[in-house]
Amino acid sequence: xxxxxxxxxxxxxxxxxxxxxxxxxxxxxxxxxxxxxxxxxxxxxxxxxxxxxxxxxxxxxxxxxxxxxxxxxxxxxxxxxxxxxxxxxxxxxxxxxxxxxxxxxxxxxxxxxxxxxxxxxxxxxxxxxxxxxxxxxxxxxxxxxxxxxxxxxxxxxxxxxxxxxxxxxxxxxxxxxxxxxxxxxxxxxxxxxxxxxxxxxxxxxxxxxxxxxxxxxxxxxxxxxxxxxxxxxxxxxxxxxxxxxxxxxxxxxxxxxxxxxxxxxxxxxxxxxxxxxxxxxxxxxxxxxxxxxxxxxxxxxxxxxxxxxxxxxxxxxxxxxxxxxxxxxxxxxxxxxxxxxxxxxxxxxxxxxxxxxxxxxxxxxxxxxxxxxxxxxxxxxx
Numbered sequence: 001x002x003x004x005x006x007x008x009x010x011x012x013x014x015x016x017x018x019x020x021x022x023x024x025x026x027x028x029x030x031x032x033x034x035x036x037x038x039x040x041x042x043x044x045x046x047x048x049x050x051x052x053x054x055x056x057x058x059x060x061x062x063x064x065x066x067x068x069x070x071x072x073x074x075x076x077x078x079x080x081x082x083x084x085x086x087x088x089x090x091x092x093x094x095x096x097x098x099x100x101x102x103x104x105x106x107x108x109x110x111x112x113x114x115x116x117x118x119x120x121x122x123x124x125x126x127x128x129x130x131x132x133x134x135x136x137x138x139x140x141x142x143x144x145x146x147x148x149x150x151x152x153x154x155x156x157x158x159x160x161x162x163x164x165x166x167x168x169x170x171x172x173x174x175x176x177x178x179x180x181x182x183x184x185x186x187x188x189x190x191x192x193x194x195x196x197x198x199x200x201x202x203x204x205x206x207x208x209x210x211x212x213x214x215x216x217x218x219x220x221x222x223x224x225x226x227x228x229x230x231x232x233x234x235x236x237x238x239x240x241x242x243x244x245x246x247x248x249x250x251x252x253x254x255x256x257x258x259x260x261x262x263x264x265x266x267x268x269x270x271x272x273x274x275x276x277x278x279x280x281x282x283x284x285x286x287x288x289x290x291x292x293x294x295x296x297x298x299x300x301x302x303x304x305x306x307x308x309x310x311x312x313x314x315x316x317x318x319x320x321x322x323x324x325x326x327x328x329x330x331x332x333x334x335x336x337x338x339x340x341x342x343x344x345x346x347x348x349x350x351x352x353x354x355x356x357x358x359x360x361x362x363x364x365x366x367x368x369x370x371x372x373x374x375x376x377x378x379x380x381x382x
Contacts, residue, residue: 086109279319
């Protein structure tokens with residue numbers, strides 16, 4: 001699509017992603033980097049993000065579900081790819097056949113994956129997940145010995161190879177939270193039990209973005225940054241850590257009009273113009289990723305200044321009040337970006353509506369908004 005064919009556009013900087021991963025690799029203290037590219041690369045495009053992350057020094061890729069990993073293999077990525085979430089009944093045969101690493105946090109999943117490997121005729125690469133205190137996925141400390149025993153039995157048949165042991169932090173984005181050390185201790189105990197039982201994993205991994213940046217003891221052999229890959233701080237109150245946001249969302253003004261003081265704007269007339277003014281219509285709405293509950297709250301950059309959305313965000317459009325400032329149909333408005341020109345960031349939007357930057361860039365930007373990449377980076381490029 002060209003600029004004339006779409007009202008809004010998400011411009012992605014692969015160079016920013018590459019540089020963010022380089023920074024994370026440096027902060028990882030010698031641990032390898034698994035770039036998480038789940039949810040279509042946090043809304044940035046899985047394949048372009050993966051290429052940029054590998055150019056920045058990542059050597060693994062991580063996704064949430066098996067179809068995401070299969071799509072990366074189909075796109076030509078031959079590095080290790082971990083599927084972090086497993087569900088009974090999935091087509092594990094396809095994952096094993098494509099040499100995709102699979103996670104298992106229950107005996108049932110180990111059994112299913114081993115059976116799939118037997119059908120395919122090659123061993124499955126498996127990462128065992130332990131629940132160290134998040135109470136989400138993985139085996140609890142009470143269930144961990146049985147999971148280890150099941151994995152050892154499956155290894156003895158030649159159907160699986162346990163290549164990883166892993167867990168996930170609940171509060172790594174809250175430095176000093178007492179659960180952090182407790183989870184580290186439980187993870188260390190799980191590793192000790194597994195290795196004493198005879199497992200010889202290649203990698204042990206626990207650190208997400210926040211832990212990669214702030215908890216040296218959590219880095220182990222491999223770190224799994226997610227949101228930081230895309231340039232957003234996992235601990236906003238602690239600063240940016242030198243990360244650069246990779247996405248800029250823009251739109252072009254559809255029309256402008258002069259209206260009288262006291263004019264009601266958009267559905268419900270939740271905004272009334274305080275004086276005679278110029279309104280500008282922006283052709284992007286909650287169908288494109290502009291949160292409806294950002295009505296009368298979110299700001300955008302127009303004609304060199306931040307302007308608050310006036311009235312309710314509609315499915316396809318919203319309005320801004322320009323006062324007496326000049327603006328014309330076709331002029332560009334920056335909804336959010338890295339902040340280089342004074343525009344709001346995704347974090348600013350998140351703060352304004354009480355959410356996190358992850359949601360703004362990952363799930364908010366709809367499929368009719370094309371992703372445009374301002375350059376292409378390749379592994380080893382400068």
